[in-house]
Amino acid sequence: MPTAIDLFAGLGGWSTGARAAGVQVLWAANHWPEAVKWHAANHKDTEHVCQDLHQTRWEQVPKHDLLLASPCCQGHSKTRGKASGNPQHDASRSTAWAVVSALEFHRPKAALVENVEEFTDWALYPAWVAAVHALGYQVAPHVIDCADLGVPQHRVRLFLVLTRSKAPLMLELHQRQHVPAASFLDFDAGKWTSIEKPGRAQATLNRVRNGRARFGDRFIMPYYGKGSGTTGRDINRPVGTITTLERWALVDGDRMRMLSANEALAAQSFPADTLRPNNHRLTMHMAGNAVPPLAGQRLIEALLKAA
CATH class of the missing domain: 3.40.50.150 (Vaccinia Virus protein VP39)
Structure with missing residues (x-):
């Protein structure tokens, strides 16, 4: 061997x-x-x-x-x-x-x-x-x-x-x-929040509106930065680059959340049984560097x- x-x-x-x-x-x-x-x-x-x-x-x-x-x-x-x-x-x-x-x-x-x-x-x-x-x-x-x-x-x-x-x-x-992001996304998991919650940045609301117009109710968008412009990405294509910081938000109708650590690892193609820290930020950092x-x-x- x-x-x-x-x-x-x-x-x-x-x-x-x-x-x-x-x-x-x-x-x-x-x-x-x-x-x-x-x-x-x-x-x-x-x-x-x-x-x-x-x-x-x-x-x-x-x-x-x-x-x-x-x-x-x-x-x-x-x-x-x-x-x-x-x-x-x-x-x-x-x-x-x-x-x-x-x-x-x-x-x-x-x-x-x-x-x-x-x-x-x-x-x-x-x-x-x-x-x-x-x-x-x-x-x-x-x-x-x-x-x-x-x-x-x-x-x-x-x-x-x-x-x-x-x-x-x-x-x-x-x-x-190409393998779509939909292959690893779990719409039944994670901590969702209302898109229209008080204090949500106008730039975020604009991205959601533009994404809905292009992709419908479900899509991925960058929560910050310039990736994927202002319209987000179709979940039927691969997600954008996983970085060491939380970057990608998942939109589903009137709710949204950031990608989970497990989803980030799956986007990186790590096996589902990969052992990882019980700390979200630490796992995201390791996933983004891998x-x-x-x-x-x-x-x-x-x-x-x-x-």
Whole structure:
């Protein structure tokens, strides 16, 4: 059975996808104790380490065939605006160098690295790629909407395929039929409130009115921000990107509510039996940071097939 390690493991999107693809995840790490706690709860056979990956002693990490990694993306994301220039985000961008350190020591056959598209705009991205090349790896960037892999969510991400090959390896990824948000929405659950309740922002009321005119009584809309404009989205298409904060509201006639944590995890393609915190905000944060397991599975399967 192929083996892997998972860097910046979080709730375990990569690891869950790897398991579904027939890969054994030997070791996983994150600097955040809460993330390690829940990754360990869902992956009991994996060795876990809670530490800053810049401080990892790679000789203590098991030898593996595949490295999976999702370095911190906040410092690259355009949604951070001017904040992306502050020292905290400079530090977050540097987490990508842990991937190079791991590759240098263990030289696995391949690696899959996930991030936002803006990762390639990082001033040090050319130097990072040069370091990966110096270790004998080719770099093949794939920009993928996870909805095209069967995830019920439009989530465009950069996946870098690193292989010890003569030329960059572009994976053969078959486009899947899009799965609608309706597949995971539960209109009988959740805490609903009246749309016309006192104090509701006029911008929200305008979005509801515009959404009704376009989609009828049931639809999804962004509760804040500019996503999906001012009209919302049809529930018969994938939901928009799940973020670390509550963003999507579900409208049903004269009532509305935010997506539940379970719905957010389902939108990310996590299995229904995934163990998670009993804290809504914490679960939403972990869900929004995760790699959709189904997307991870499809990528790993394509890589194993091509190898």
